[in-house]
Every structure is written in structure tokens, then in C-alpha cells.
Amino acid sequence: MSTAADGEDGRPAVPDTPVRLFVGPANFAGQGYLWARAVERCVPGVSAVSFAPHVPGAFDFPVDYRVPQATYLDDFEFHERHLAYVRGEFTHVLFEAARPLFGRSYGLNFLNESKLLTKAGLAVAVIAHGTDVRLPSRHAATYAHSPFRGDLVPETPLLEDRAVRNLARIAAFTGPAFVSTPDLLLDLPSATWCPVVVDVDRWHTALPPMERRIPLVVHAPSKSHVKGTDLVETALEGLVARGLIDYRRIEGVPAAEMTRVYTEADIVLDQFRLGSYGVAACEAMAAGRVVIGNVSEFVRDHAADACGTELPIIQADGTDLARVVESILDDPSAARERAAAGIRFVRAVHDGAASAGILQDFLQEGQQ
Template identity: 85%
Template sequence: MGREVHVGGPDDGDEGRPAVPDTAVRLFVGPANFAGQGYLWARAVERSVPDVSAVSFAPHVPGAFDFPVDYLVPQATYLDDFEFHERLLAYVRGQFTHVLFEAARPLFGRSYGLNFLTESKLLTRAGLAVAVIAHGTDVRLPSRHAAAYDYSPFRGDLVPETPLLEDRAARNIARIDAFSGPAFVSTPDLLLDLPEATWCPVVVDVDRWHTDVPPMQRKVPVVVHAPSKSHVKGTDLVETALADLVARGAIEYRRIEGVPAAEMTRVYTEADIVLDQFRLGSYGVAACEAMAAGRVVVGNVSDLVREHATSVGAGELPIIQADGSDLASVIESIIDDPTTARTRAADGLGYVRAVHDGSISAGILRNFLEEGQQ
């Protein structure tokens, strides 16, 4: 699409409102855009589904990383500017045919009680087709996760805010269960919490992450771990497991935090092995980006997630399996057999191109987008 893309600093609301092309289907996506996913799903359906245009929307949260988004407003405007909410509602009702709510969050701030379900009914009455997509902590019920995964971060006191997360997830699940439209999840592990939902894979710009620099060429490989939340991603397990390898000089370990998304291509290009997460039992955007960069990716991925990943027909998920008890020996085996490791890295790139370039996600969303267009 030819519209201007806003990256970074918030606009002042209405002046940044994108024009909407005159297509048969016009999709409004928001208001989360976690890891740029709202924007990337919007671009995916535009590329893959005929006669569709899409606009992604999100508030600008001070201090958060900036990802591409079509329509950005200040957080205070999003939450508490009720006149803006009225104008945004008129824009959505007047310009769009479909709305995809992200993370069970409301589009119109506090105007309707911070309740996406109330807003969905308002939009449905106006003739729009509405769906919801869950991202992660919005529906991941800590009590259920702790019962299902031995390494769950919700066991013990690793995550002090667990009671708050439990309450929020339970509330969102109840609202989605009461929701009449389609429900999607961005990662397969969330099907434990929303079994009636459909997996709509996260999307990465594969070409952006491509590098011709192969992994596992150094005598001492660079091992990168870039946790968004260290206690959730299992950084304690990683650093305990790798302590001896680091002390012996067998690896160069880099823990990456606070690096803007735009600089992560350099971080992964300089890596040989990327350690994803070891407590959630799943994989997401970060692992896909590392695979797209052709790195050897290691993580703790549950059998359930691996089965769903394989079910799309692109082969087995190429993330090398390890947990807190065997991570050191897995890294040693990668070092001992770099040729096999490079083959696994190439498989990862192929998998991401097949599953996470947006084409499958657009196909999943297509039935929803064709609703009301017959």
C-alpha cells in the first residue's frame, strides 16, 4: 500500500489518521501492535487476500520500543480523550468493514469501560464483522500454565504479579468465550486457554532479517540470549546452565537487553546460536526472527506446540529442544557438530519462510474477511 507508515513518535490524533483505499474489504486492527504484529498482519492480508486494505492502530507508550504502525496516538489520548473516542468510532464505523481486536483490548479507551466485548457489540450493530486475536499474557492463565509445564514461571514466586495476571486472563477468557465472532491466537500454546480459537501465526519480514553470514564458523561461537522479560523467558536457567561453558571459554555469551528492535538484525547477524525461552513452552516473534536470520535457535518448546507447528505442512519445527537440565549438553553437541547445526539453521529459515511470512496468517484470516462479502 502507498500510505505513510508511522514509526516512532506519536502523532496528534486525527491528523495522523490514514486514508482508507476504496476496497471491498477494509480491516482495522488494534490496539496492541505487540512486536509490530498488528501492522504485519495488516500487510499480510493486503498482499494475499484480493481487494483488501488494512490499517493498524496503537497508542504510543512512553519508553516502549517503536514498531511500524499505520495510526499512532498518544497513550493519554487513547485512554482518556473521550472526544477523540467519538471521532475514532465514527472513523471506524464509517470507513471499515471489519475489525480485529488485539489482546482483548478496547479500541476506545475508557469510553466503554475498557471492555472490548461491549465495543464489539456496538460495531456489530453498525454492520461491521468483528474478530479477536490473543497475543499471550492477555489470556495465558497462570494457574493452568503452572499445572501444564514443569518449568512454568508461574510456579513459586518468580513472577510477583501472578495474581494480577490470573485475574486479567480469567476476565479476558470469559469475555472471549462470550464473544460471538471468530477468535484467534498468535501462538499455539494459547490453545490451552482458548481451545475453540484458531492459530494465526505471528509474522516476520523474512527478507529484513536475511544475512549471508553463516553460523558456526568461529572457533568460539557467540551465544545470544535476548529476553524481553528475563524471569518469564528463563534467563536464570540459561545463565546457570552456561556458567561452566563460559568459564572454560567454550562460548562467548551475550545477554541482550534494552536494544531497539531496529538494531536486533545486527545482534542476530553477529550470533551463532540464539537461546529463545525456557519457561513458557512455546516460541514467538523473537525465535522467528532468529530463524529468519539463519541462526541456530534453541528453546524449550512443548510437544503440543511442536505438533501444531508441524501440522501446517512445512516440516518439523527446527528449534533445537533443551530445558534447564540439559541446555549445557545441547550447546556442547551443537559445538561438536557444526555441520548439522548449520543444516538446522537452514531448516529454520525455510520454516519461517513457509509458516511465518504472512501467507498462512492471511489465509487463516481470509474466512473472517470474506464474512458479509458474499
């Protein structure tokens, strides 16, 4: 699908395929765009368009169709044209993060919009990304390292309200529900895991990890209080002081430059409070880096059951991180083997083929 502006409002032209999928409006970490490309590549007879508003100050990920945030929210004439485009050109819609496609026109409520589109003959589904359905109260009660304990996340009450509201709307929704990471199945058990997607070839490097005298360890938190940066930096102080590692905290780097950051690293520290893994960990594995994170047994077991292969992220809960890193330094050969397993895992689970396969039944709905 071209990202060029092909029509009014910059709307892309839609190929005349039997199935035409519209994905939006979140595109977190470029996932809407990558799911669209995955189904085009892997499911015959499908074309797809991804959509997201441009939020000032946010990182720009590839997307097929972008409008200003103010247009998305409050331009009611645009909403009319946008609805006519979606209703007239597409057969299927995948709502991301329980967010609406048509701004305030239908109460900022994807459920209202889904009923409108279903009535027009479109098949609709929803995919949850994370905080849209993750209940802080459930997470804090069941996960010892949860960021939602104490006052680490001041906006926890707002996140709780949003998750409760979205879960209620999804419960009333009649279409299929998916989640992008396995941990979200604890909040939305009726859903199906549709893995996040990374462009594996983009992250490939011939440079092996763990060959420097002093390994480079990087941590690139999108939100430091949620990802456990405090645990990371407390744990690594001694190793840095002893000159055993070169530690770098990466923040504010555009997505396009993260390829360089990860391919230059030896060890990538993911997250230590959520108990899961997502796009960043997959990118680091695709780059052949040694990845460490705190991943719950539920997520590891689900990944192994669904994929038939062990998740290669090395386990550490934050409190034992220094010991885990030292064990890697003591056996770099074993660490390189784990890094190679990470590449194989991402190719098997996160290159888009598995995700397209999960979405295929939904895309065949109404096409028999």
C-alpha cells in the same frame, strides 16, 4: 498502506477496496502492522490499517496510526471521532489482546465495543497474543518449568485475574477468535492459530553460523524471569569459563537494532519457561541462526500438523542446556543444516502468507 498522517488526528486515508480491515490496539512486536500488511499482500481486494497508542518508554514498532496513550485512554472527544472513523471507513475489525479500541468510553471492554460495531454492520474478530489469555494457574499446574510457580513472577495474581476476565469476554464474543502462538490453544481451544509474522527478507544474511572458533551465543529476553534467563546463565557458566563460547545477554536494544544482534550471532537462546515460541525465535530463524528453546510437545505437534514440517528449534529445557550446546559445538555442520531448516520453516509458516490465509474466511464474511 502509508504510515503518513493523512487526515484529522493523523488518521490514514483508507483505499476504496471491498474489504477494509482495522487492526488494534496492541501491535505487540509490530504484529498488528505485519498482519495488516500480510492481508493486503495476500488477499485480493483488502486494505488494512493498524492502530496502537504510543506508550512512553516502550519500543516503537511500525504502525499505521498512533496516538498518545493518554489520548487513547481518556480523550472522550477523540473516542467519538475515532469511533466515527472506524465505523464509517472499515468493513472489518480485528481486536488484539482483547483490548478496547475506544479507551474508557465503553468500560475498557472490547466486548461492549464489538457489539457496537457489529450493530453498525462491521464484521469483528479477536486475536490473543499471550498474557491476555494465558492462565498462570493452568500453566503452572501442567508445565514443569512454568515461571508462574513460586515467586518468579510477582504479578501472577494480576495476570490470572486478567486472563480469567478476558477468557470470559471471549467466550461471550460471537465472532471468530484467533491466537498468535499454538500454546494459547490450551487456554482458548475454540480459537484458530494465526501465526506471528516476520519480514523474512529483513533478517536475511549471507553470513553462515558456526564458523567461528569460539561461537557467539546470544540471549535477548524481553522479560528475563519469564524467559528463563536464570536457567540459561547457570547452565552456561561452565562453557564460558572453559572458553568454549562467547555468551552475551542482550537487553534494552531497540527493535531496529536486533537485526544486527541476531545476524552476528551463531546460536540464539530463546525461552525456557513458557513452552512455546514466538516472534523472537522466528526472527532468529529467519536470520539463519541456530535456535535453542524449550518448546512443549503440544506446540511442536501442532506446528507439525498444521504446517507439515518439523519445528527446527533445538530442544533444551534449561537443565540440559549445557549438554545441548556442547553437542552443537561438536557437530557444527549438523547445526548449520538445522539453521537452514529454520529459514525454510519461517518462510513457509511466518512470512505472512499463512496468516493471511487463516484470516481470509473472516475477511470474506459479509462480502458474498
